[in-house]
Amino acid sequence: MSTYKKEVGTGVQNNAGDYTGAVEGQLWYNSTDKSFQFRSFSTAGAWSTGGNLNAIKQQSGGAGTQTAALNFGGRSTGSPNVTGQTESYNGTSWTELADMNNGAVSMGGTGTNTSALAMGKEDPIPSVPAQSTESWNGTSWTEVTAMSSHTTRMGSAGVSNTSVLAISGLPPPDGSLLVEQWNGSTWTEIADVNDGRWALSANGTVTNALAYGGIDTPTTNTAVTESWNGSSWTEVHDLNTARRESGSCGADNTSAIVYGGETSSTVTVANTEQWNGTCWTEVADLATARNELAAGKLGTTSAAIGYGGQNSVPGGSLVNTEEWNGAGSPVTETITD
Amino acid sequence: MAKTYQYCVAENWGKGFIDHVESQRITFKGYPGNVWQVPAYNKHGNLWISKVAGVVKTKDEAQAIVDAEVQAAQAAWDALPDAEKAPAVETNTRPADITLEE
Numbered sequence: 001m002s003t004y005k006k007e008v009g010t011g012v013q014n015n016a017g018d019y020t021g022a023v024e025g026q027l028w029y030n031s032t033d034k035s036f037q038f039r040s041f042s043t044a045g046a047w048s049t050g051g052n053l054n055a056i057k058q059q060s061g062g063a064g065t066q067t068a069a070l071n072f073g074g075r076s077t078g079s080p081n082v083t084g085q086t087e088s089y090n091g092t093s094w095t096e097l098a099d100m101n102n103g104a105v106s107m108g109g110t111g112t113n114t115s116a117l118a119m120g121k122e123d124p125i126p127s128v129p130a131q132s133t134e135s136w137n138g139t140s141w142t143e144v145t146a147m148s149s150h151t152t153r154m155g156s157a158g159v160s161n162t163s164v165l166a167i168s169g170l171p172p173p174d175g176s177l178l179v180e181q182w183n184g185s186t187w188t189e190i191a192d193v194n195d196g197r198w199a200l201s202a203n204g205t206v207t208n209a210l211a212y213g214g215i216d217t218p219t220t221n222t223a224v225t226e227s228w229n230g231s232s233w234t235e236v237h238d239l240n241t242a243r244r245e246s247g248s249c250g251a252d253n254t255s256a257i258v259y260g261g262e263t264s265s266t267v268t269v270a271n272t273e274q275w276n277g278t279c280w281t282e283v284a285d286l287a288t289a290r291n292e293l294a295a296g297k298l299g300t301t302s303a304a305i306g307y308g309g310q311n312s313v314p315g316g317s318l319v320n321t322e323e324w325n326g327a328g329s330p331v332t333e334t335i336t337d
Numbered sequence: 338m339a340k341t342y343q344y345c346v347a348e349n350w351g352k353g354f355i356d357h358v359e360s361q362r363i364t365f366k367g368y369p370g371n372v373w374q375v376p377a378y379n380k381h382g383n384l385w386i387s388k389v390a391g392v393v394k395t396k397d398e399a400q401a402i403v404d405a406e407v408q409a410a411q412a413a414w415d416a417l418p419d420a421e422k423a424p425a426v427e428t429n430t431r432p433a434d435i436t437l438e439e
Binding site for chain 1: 365367410
């Protein structure tokens, strides 16, 4: 320790738990874990486990970020077991909040954990129209104007409950070309996508978005990626792995990350790909392969989150959360020997 | 033949179960039944198993655990009404077998 003080100019700081204020290379003593730790920066992105959901869930909706996420609706193991449960994540643990008015699965969803929208709900209860929409204000869900189309299993982009794109989706077999924009009070149909599909992924804003993957024939997954500039959709570079029912997030049409999904009706994957505005690059896999997971839709390529879904056994719903930290993220390392 | 992977059973408690540094150092694969695959003959893999109090299993033991989970899911699927097995949209397919790697 005297050598460390002589070299660095200060003694080793004592801290109860992780010392988030440490600079690169700084050593401290974690009095909670009773270990010496130091700060480094990751050279590559990686997934780590986050807090588990309170209820097992698949086909739920997601919104928010890695440290402020929202999970709503979905189903637990078995059939139908549809729920309107809502949970909020603070970066460590999930807390149950007010339920949706109508439980549903496979809806689109985006926004923050205090301002989110759930739309195009696939509902096994016939009395609830598939195009119904609910708005979240941080405390409760309110039914708002229904979508114009019967779309469900769409891609969704947008930053709040007043600014959302609903992209493509059902009906089968090939998927809809329709795209609708929500301004907080009405849905407006805007320019179609080039490739209609369902169970696709998307991210971004109402003026700058990306849509990728999904199913574009009755049983065939697609790798097609389309970029939205606020007025039209343009096909860009394909995903490396065609897939559907993945988690995804990203700021705009130059920055996205897609993780998990299904490459065939019986194969779930852990693959993660990152988009840089030009092409998709394979990065580190999820620890648990899964499809039909939810994502914090406002996550980034530096800090993303995926939760729930089903593992390799269809019907095997999960409570697990995984958190992505991209290259260059601060990392706490523990000295073990 | 030297094995590439080792298996253990450990319950994922959430935050901190696999941390960022561990995930950078080794590749984890989670399977049904709380079965986890990590590299064999690897210090970081061994340290992680110790950290999570994992119960080490041979590949055959791990495979039996996974098989039991899959077979239970297959039986549950087989018992579903036909309408749910063949919906208008392919959403619910019969669970497939999973084969662990050596």
